[in-house]
Amino acid sequence: MADPTVAVNDAIALEKKTWPVKFYVLLFLIGMVALWSILCGISHKSPDLDNMEELVWASSFEWGYYKHPPVPAWFMYGLTSLFGKPIWLTFFAGQLFSAIALWFVWLLGCEFTTPRRAFIAVLLVSVTAYFSVRATVYNHNSVQLWSIVASTWLFYRALRYGKTSDWLWLGAACGMAFITKYSALIQFAAFFVFFIRQKHYRQAGVCKGVLWALLTFLVVISPHVYWLFQHSFEPLYYADESIKPIEANFSSLNDIWGFATTQLGRLAPMFVAWLALLYWDRRGKAAGHDAVPETSRYAASLSAWDRSFLLIVGFSPFVLTVLVSGALGTALGASWASTFFVLFGFYVFWWLYGDEAVQLRRTAIVVIVIHVLMACGYALGRGPLGYYTGRKTDSTFPGVAISEEMQAVWREHVPGVPLTLVASDTWLGGNIAVHVKPAANVFIDGSLKESPWLKAGAMKCGMLVAYSKTTNGNAPGPRIKKLYDQAVFKGVVQQRWSTAKSPLIVIDWGIIAPEAGCRAAAR
Template identity: 50%
Template sequence: MRRRFDSADSLMALLLAVLVVVWTLLMAVSHGAPDLDGMEELVWAVTLEWGYTKHPPLPSWILYALAQLLGRPLWLPFFAGMCSSALALWFLWRLGREFTSAGKAAAGVLLVSVTLYFSIRGTIYNHDTAQLWSVAACTWLFYRALRHQQRSTWVWLGITAALCTLTKYSAVILFTAFFCFMLRHGSFRDARTVRGVGHALIAFGVVFAPHLLWLVMSDFAPFRYAGGSLEAGGRLDALRDAFSFIGTQAARLSPMVVAWLIWRAWERRRPATRFEPEDNERWSSGLTPWDISFLRWVGLTPVIATLLVSTLLGTRLVAAWGTTFFMLWGFYMLWVIRGEERETLRRIAIVVIAVQLAMALGYAVARGPLAWWNGRPARSTFPGAEISATINQIWAEHLPGIPLRVVASDTWLGGNIALNSGVDVQVFINGRADESPWLDAEQAVECGLLVVYSRVTRRGGEPAPELVALYERARYSGVAEQRWSSQRSPIIDLNWAILPPTARCTTR
C-alpha cells in the first residue's frame, strides 16, 4: 500500500514540521494559559479512561501519552492541536498524489493550510481539531480502498474509522458522505467492495467495542450531553444558526481565497514562463470523472447534509462543528489555477508561507501583548501561575507539611491551579464524581481538599451546587484577589476553602 518515500514527501514533511514548530513557539511565548478546550483536555489526561461524560476518549489518550513524555506544560495543547492539523495535511497530500501530480497536490494542500481550521484554530486542541487527522486519513484510505480493492486497505480504513469515532461521534457525517458516494457509483454491485466493507466493519467493531461497553455502562452519558448541545429554540432559531454558520465558515475559509488572489495578482503582473500550450489549461483538466465525483461528493456532502438536517429538525448548529468539513476544498482551487507547474507552485508556496507567518505573528501579538495592555479578560492572559502561587501559599499556611493533591473547582480555574502546582495535582471537576472518573471522590474529600471558585472567571455565573456544598463544609475559608492582567483588567475573586484530612483517609 505504501509507495517509496521520495524527495517531494520529504519537502512536504519538512514544511509541515516547520508549521508545527512556528505556531507552537509563538503560542507558548504569547499565552499565559491554553484555551478552555485545551485546559479541559489537560485536566482529563491524568488517566486513561474509556470515556468521559461529554466526549469519547481518544484526544485525552493522545494528550496523556504526550504528557508522559513532556510533562504538562501549558503549551502542550497548542502542540497537540498543530500536530493534528499537520498530520491531516499530510494525509491530504497523500490523497492528492493519488489523482494528480505532486506539484498540483502540494498547491491544494498549501492553500487549504491557511484556512483557520489548520492555522489559528488548529492551536485549539478540542475534539474537532483532534479529529482532523483521522478524517483526512479515512478519506485517503477510502479512496484507495475503492480504487485498488486491497483487503489490508479496507482493514486499515475500519481501524482508522473507529479511531475517528473515538475522537468525536460526528464521524458519522463523514461515513454518510462515503455511503452516498458509493450509492452514486453503484459500488455495492461490486462483490469486492461488499467484502471490503465487511472487513472494515469487523476491524471497526474490534477497536470500538470497549468504548461501546463503557457507553452502555455509563447509560450513554456523552449522547445525553450531545442531545443537550443540539437543543435550539425551534426551526426559526435553527435557520438563524444556519446563516450564521455559513457566514462564519466563509470567514474561516477566506485566507485561502486571499492567498489565491495574491498569487493571481502576482501572476497577472509578472506572468510565469510558460513552456507548453497545456500550461494554459486549468490544473483540474487532468482529473478523471471518477476523481472529480469523489471530490464533490465527499467534499460537499458533510456541510450540505449538516445544514439540511439542522434546518429541518430545528437543532442547534455551532460553527466549530464545521472544522473537518472543508479539508478537500483546497483541491477545488485546481479549477482556478493555470500555469507552468513548477514556477506556479513556487509562487503559491511563497504566498502561503507569508500568509501563515503573518497570521501566526498577528494572532500571537493580539492574544498576548495587545490583550494584556487592553485589560481584556482573555484566556490567553489569565494569570494562572500567579493564582496558583497564591492558593498554594494559603494551603501551606493552613496545612503545613501536607502536599496539595486535589483541587475542587471548575475545569478552567482548577486546571490552571493544578497545572501550575505540579504533575500530581488533580482536579475534582465541579465537585462531581461523574465528571472526575480519575478520582475516588470519597477519599479525595477525606484526604484533604482545596475548594476554589470565582464568579469573574465564570463570566458572572454561579458555581456548581456540589462545589458550594463542599465549600460550606470546609474548616477554613476566605477570599483572595488577583488582577487578570494589566491595571485595566478586572479583579478576580478567588473564593477558597480547605477541608483538612480526616482519620478516615486511607491514602498513603
Template identity: 50%
Template sequence: MRPSTSLTRQTSPHYAKALILYLLFFVLLWTVLTSISHKAPDLDGMEELVWASSFELGYIKHPPFPSWIMYGLTQLLGRPVWLSFFAGMLASAAGLVFLWLLAREFLSPRLSFLVVLLASVNIYFSLRGTIFNHNTAQLWSIMASIWFFYRACRDQRLSDWAWLGVVAGFALMTKYSAVIQFAAFFLYLLASGLWRHGRTWQGMLVATITLGITFSPHLYWLHSNDYAPFLYMDKSLAAPTRWQAYSALLSFTLDQLARLSPMIIAVGALYYCYRRDLRQKGHHVSDNNVNYGAQIHSREKQFLLWVGLSPFLSTVLIAALLGSHLDASWATTFFVLYSFYFLFAIKGAEPLQTKRLLVIVLIIQILMATGYALARGPLAWETGRKSRSTFPGPEIASQMQAVWRQHVPATPLRIVASDTWLGGNIAINTSPDAQVYIDAQLAQSPWLRDADLQCGILVVFSRQTRGEPAASLLQLYEQTHWKGLEQLHWSSANSPILDLNWGIIPPSPSCEAAR
C-alpha cells in the same frame, strides 16, 4: 488517472522532503508563538490536560481518544501550557500528511504539494489547529479514513477496507460526528454504483468488523455509563427557538467562509501572478491556459465532490430541517478536501506557480501566527480584555498554594475542587500530582476515588471567570473548615478583578500523607 511511474520516481522524494520541512516549520511556528503569547491554554486544551489525569475508556462529555493522546504526552512531558498547542498542531500536521497521501494517488508530487500548501492556511488547520480539542484531534483520522476509503473503492483490497475500519473507529472514538463523514462515504457508494458490486459488500463487512473491534472498549464504557455523552450532545444541539436556530445557521455558514478566506486569498494572489504573466509575455504562453484541476480524472472528481461536499451540505440541510443549533468549530473536518477544488482556479506554469504559492503561504502563515500571538498576548494584556490567553494561572496557583500551606502545612495540595478552567489552571501550575475534582462530582472526575478525597480538598470558584458555580461545588464549599477571598487583576491594571472564593477541607485521620 494516476501519475506516471517515471514522474513519480523523478520528483516524489524532492517534494516529500519539502513537505516534511514545511510541516516542521508549520508546527514550530504556531507552537512557539502561541506558547510565548499565552499564559494559559484555551478552554478545550485545558479540559484535555485535566482529563489526561488518568487513562479512561470514556468521559462524561466526549469519547476518549484525544485524552489518550494527551495522557501519553503528559506522561512524557508533564503538563506545561505549551503542550496543548503542540498536540493540536501535531494533529493538524498529521491530517495534512494524509491529505498528501490521498493527493499522491492521482496527482503528481508537485500538485500534491500544492494541495497541501493550500489546505494548510485553512483556519482549521492553522490558527484553530492550536486548540487541541475533539474537533482538531479528529483531523488526522477523518483524513486517513478518506484516504483508505478511496483506496478500498479503487482497488477493492480487503486490507484497505480493514484499515478503513480501524481509522474510522479512531475517528468515532474522537468525536461521534465522524458518522457525518461515514454518511458521505455511503452517498458516494450509491452515486458511483459501487454498492452493486459483491466485493464492495465484502469490504464493508470487513471494515464494520474492524471498526467494531476498535470501538468496542468505548462502547462497553458507554453501556456502563448510561450513554452520558449522548445526553451532552443532545443539549449542545438544542436551540431555544427555530428562528434562533436559523440565525445561528446563517452565522455558522458565514463563519465557514471566513475560515476558508486565507485559501481564497492565496489562490487570488496566484491568479494575479498568472494574469500578470499573460500581460508581460502575451496570451500565447504554453501550458498557461489549462487549469490544474483538468489533470484530475472524472472518477476522482466524482469522489472528491461527493466525499468532500456532502458533510457540510448535509449538516446544514439537516440542521435547517430540525432547527438544531450548530457551533462553527463543529465544521472543522468538513473542508479537508476543499484545496482540490481550488485547483480548478489555478493556471500557469506549474513549477513557477508552486514556488510562488510556497512563498505566499509562508507569508500568510507568518502573518496569521504573528497577528494571533500579538492579539492574544500584548494587545489583550494592554487593553485588559478578558482573554484566556492572559489568564493569570501561575499567579493564582501561587496564591492558592500559600493559602493551603498556611492552613495545612504538613500535607501537599493534591485535590482542587473547581470548574475545569480555574481548577485546571491551579492544578497544572501546582504539581504533577495535583488533580481537579470537577464541580465536586466524581462522575466528571473518574481519576478520583473516595479515598483520594480524604487527604484534603481546596475548593475554589470565581464568578468572574465562569459565572455561578455548580450547585454541587457550592454545597462542598459550605462544608469547608476555612474560607476566604483572594483578589487579583485578570491581566493589566485595566483588566477586571478576579474573585477567588476559597475554602479548605483538611485531611482526615485516614490520610497517609497527613501522618
C-alpha cells in the same frame, strides 16, 4: 499473473519520484507546528478552556468521559506522561494533529495527481482557520482532523484498488474518528453518498470490503460502546443537549446564513492565497512568461471518477449538515464544520495551470507569508494587546499567579502535606492544579462522575475548594458549595486579570484538612 519484480520496481520508482517533494512537505509541516506552537506558548499566559479541559481529563486513561468520547484525552494522557502539564503542550498537540491531517491530505493527492500538485493543495488548505488558528485549540474538533482525512484517503484507496488491507485500515480509521467525536457520522454519510452515486454497491468485491471495514470499525469502538452501556450513555445525552431547536423557520434560515458566512470567514485565508496566485498568473501571462495554454488546467488531468470523488466527498459534509439542520430546525455550531473542508485545497485545480514547479514555488511563498502574518497577529492580539488593553480573555488569565497564591495558602494552613486535590470547575481548578509540582488532580464540580481519575482514598489528604463568580460567571454548584461548607479554613483572594483596568478576580477558597490516615501527613 503480474510479475512481482515489476511491481517492486514500480514502487521503488514511485518512491524516488515522491521523496524530494516528501522532504519539503515534512519540512513545511514541522515549520508550521513550530511557528504556531512557539508563538502561542510565548504569548499565552493560560490556554483556552478546551485545552485546559483536555489537560485535566488527561489525569487518567478512560474509555470515555462524561461529555465526549475519549481519543483526545488519550493522546494528551500520553503527552503529559512524557512532558508533564505545561500549557504550551496543548498548542503543540493541536498543531501536531493538524500537521498529521495535512500529511494525509498529501498522501491522498498523490493517489490521483503528482506529488507537487498534491503539495500545492496541502499548502492552500493549511491556511484555513481549522488547520491554523483554530488548531491551537486542542479539542475534539482539531484532534478529529487527522482521522477524518486518513479515513478519506483510505476510502479512496479501498474503492480504487480493492485491497483487503485498505478496507481493514479504513474501518480502523473510521473507528478512531468516531470515538474522537460522534460527528464523524456526517463524514461517513458523505462516503455513502459517493458510494451510491458511483454505484459501487453493484460490485461484490466492494460490498465484501465494506463488511471488512465494518468489522474493524466495530472492534475499535467496542470498548467505548461497553463503557457507554456502563455509564448510561452520558456523552450521547450531552451531544443531544448541544443540538438546540429553533422554533421559527425564519430563525433557522438566519442561523444557516450565519453558519455559512462564518465558514467563509474561516476559509478566507485560502481565498486570499487563491487570489494572490491568480494575480501572479495573470501578471506572468501578460508578460509572456507563462506559455502553457490556459486550457491545461490541473483538473483536466484528473479522471472523471477522481473529480467526482473530490466534489462529492468534499462538499457533502457541509451540504448534508445544512439540509439536516434546516429540516429539523436545529441550531448550528460554527466549530462543527472543523472537518468539512479538508479537500478544498484541491479545488484550485479547476483554474490553476502551468508549470507545477513554478506554481508550487509561488504557492509556498504566498502561504508561508500568510502563516507568518496570521501566527504573529494571533500571538500579538491574544498576548500583549489583550493583556495591556485589560481584556477578559482565556489567554491573559493569570493562572500561574493564582496557583502560586493558592499553594501559599495551602502551605500556611496544612504544612508538610502536599496539595494533591483541587475541587473547582474545570477552568479555575485546572489553572491551579496544572501549576502544582507534581500536578494536582481536579475534582470537577465536586462530581466523581466527572472526575473518574479519583479513586478510593483520594480525599484522605484533604483538598482545596475554590470558586469564583468572576471566572465562572455563576454561583458555585451545590456540590462545590457543600464541600466549601465543610472546610475548616476559609478565605478570599483577589487578583487582577491583567492590568489595573482589567476585571478583578475574586476567589473564595476553603481547605478540607487531611484525615489521620493520609500517608503524606504521616511523612
